Amino acid sequence: MSDMKETPTIKEDFDLQKQLKNNAVPIMFVIICSIGCYYARLPWPFLINEIITRMARNSFLVISLIIPIIAGMGLNFGIVLGAMAAQFALIAVVLFELQGVAALLVTIILMLPMAIFFGWMTGALFNMTRGKEMITGIILSFFANGVYQLICLWVLGAIIPIKNPAVMLPSGVGLRNTINLKPLHYVLDRMFELQYGMIRIPVVTFLVILLLCVGMHFLLKTKLGQDFRAVGQSQHIAGVSGINVDKTRIIAIVLSTILAAMGQVIFLQNLGILTTYGSHVQVGTFAVAAILVGGASVSKATIPQALLGTLLFHTLFIVSPLAGKNLLGSPQVGEFFRVFIAYGVIGVALALHAWKGRGK
């Protein structure tokens, strides 16, 4: 009996080598970004302003990925559907000719039921394709893009008559390639902002992001958050202990889709223009790449990782064309490099996940 009484000691000493190894991805990107910043030779205020703009624009989308990762569903490429929900709502608001905060509120009201419905469908599909959520999400986003195009190119105009030359193609069927979101432009960003020379800080947008972080932190400490983590570790064990696994997984995806839709609204109110057939396409890949750059993995993600990843990934986006031009005489190389990075990071992260999983 006596030998069972000792508490096993589990070493938790600080191990520099291990820390470096665990944080290899963000460290690598800090180095690449530093080199890029150096060679881009951009004026600092301009660079900082760009970074602030892009952090405000993209953080929300990246954070929307955290819940599904914790719930063991991997990187939710299905957030593209959330972006589509946001875009449908925005198009409607433009057609209603609403302005300012009212437009924003109506957008959110219209977007929510769509995002919940899309999220519920996605979650139900993921429950049917258990263990293959990521590839399902990618293919689903392709399929959804097809449906989206059908609606925007044909249904709007041919089935639902719309007479608005600013939105419709000259033929009267289908939406224009770009839609001006002027009534919503900077509605959050410029609600209240601080300005230091060239640097403009969109205070309200950052407050919204802060609110999201606090809310997310709170959520993960609730019963539901605990369920997400339990389901994420083992669906079987969670199920045996009485947790409704399928429902928990659907809730995770619904929340993720809603947040992504909100993120897309923030993104587009900053741009002020909707590329009807393009704005949503890269949302999934870029958000996924950003969170991975921050050091998250397919099965583990935190808010700081999401924020750090957004910072590093978009810094790279800003500096790489110029750095490419200054270093190699061609901005194309820099452009190539950033696309290469975006997809390369996802590929490496998935491969690492597969290798780690094989050991089990």
Add this chain to the structure above:
Amino acid sequence: MSQCILELRNIVKEYFGNRVLKGVSLRLNEGEIHALIGENGAGKSTLMNILFGMPVIHNTGGYEGEIFFQGNHVEIKTPHDAMESGIGMVHQEFMLLPGFTITENIKLNRETTRANVASQVFGPSMRSLDMPAMEADARAALDRLGLSLDETLKVAGLPVGYMQFVEIARELDKKTTKILVLDEPTAVLTESEADTLLTTMERLAKSGIAILFITHRLGEVMRVADNITVLRDGEWVASMPKSEASIEKLAELMVGRSLENVAHHRDLSGQGVDTFVEIRDLRVEMPGEEVRGIDLDIRKGEILGIGGLAGQGKIGIANGVMGHYASSGTVRKEGKEIPLNNTPVALAAGMAFVSEDRRGVGLLLDQSIELNIAVPAMQSQRQFLTGGSLGLTDNKSMRAHALDMIQKLDIRCTGPEQLTRRLSGGNQQKVCIAKALTLHPNLLFVSEPTRGIDIGAKKIVLDLLVKLNREWGVTVVVTSSELAELRSICDRIAIIYEGKVEGILAPDASDRDFGVLLAGGLKAAEKEAS
């Protein structure tokens, strides 16, 4: 007589027309330890799944019969119903989340929560976790087990023995738990851990909890059980208080045929048998089973047993000689030195190894029987290959060989293409042995050949080893934790203590002699004398 808390009446369960339970009845009283024994496939697990409302039962058409809990008829449809009625289950494979702390696991889906603003708007799933209260409860449950384990540790990295206790603590923490079902709880524990567990069970029973103890270790049954129920082939065979039971009687009831005492052993020492393999100062760095300087001679044609308690190093010997773990020392086979730390050379020297880790090292679980049997021979001897240097699989010869082995070793399967994962433990072990035999060894190391195998299959595996030795002329070295099985087939038994050979005994030596060697008593006795 204490009160009856649970009664199963005439339980019948069919899986797709296959009756796996044929009217089983059982009575469990408050505060008793009731052992449920039976071979694998006797229906123990199915019975427990019914009792615990596992989905697998209700997805396949439910069960017939009645369950009474404290005299009331109950329908258990989900694990949640079972929990509500106070049935706690400790599963054979651990139901613990490695990334959670002990507290979080004990409190899984029963977390203590506090209300907050969000929970008033969105409902109870938004309530905050009250971690200090959860930790206090976990602490109390662990204390009840007499375990001074830090409740904030993560489960990942805990020794297996502790995980079992965390599972029990979880069931105890459910205040309603009146019945604890332990499904083969000692199967993965070392002897000292098992001992602690049995003591704990006795203590819990005294505190009024009824324990249903599923096992096939009869020694443990005889030690702790108050009453015993035996199942065989889905049928109720017998129930009796311990006072009427004996190991032989239980074994006989379980197997349904009497176990003859297989005492094959021969004394080969007088016949001038050569030393076949000479092991000198072997040291193996196998974690938990370190070998610290073994000198051992293996005689040609014998069955040598290697015994000893867990952690003393007996497992390390074969692993070291075969190059699975870093080792040093000298090994000579028929006078020729075999370099260590080199598995291909060891295989080429006519030695083969059936690992103790059957499902990990021993088998490719998602591959067919035929491929499993052929792979090592393909790798090291280029058997079953065709196409010259291309080395393509020769399916025809592989199939023929597999069929031959299936027939010779009596592997019960649907055919050579069946996945080894689907085989029972005993048949998996036979595939491992077939695999080793395909290398045509003249020396076969077998580690823990009967671990996790039920009694009937155990005997078949042991008989097979004897057959290999007698009919095929293979020298066999068996490493096993179960002294009784070594004594039933070996010619000599070496007992390992603290990484060294403590002594070598004939299998018919007295229990006392074995006991002394197992406990390292020889050294203690020598010390006393000097």
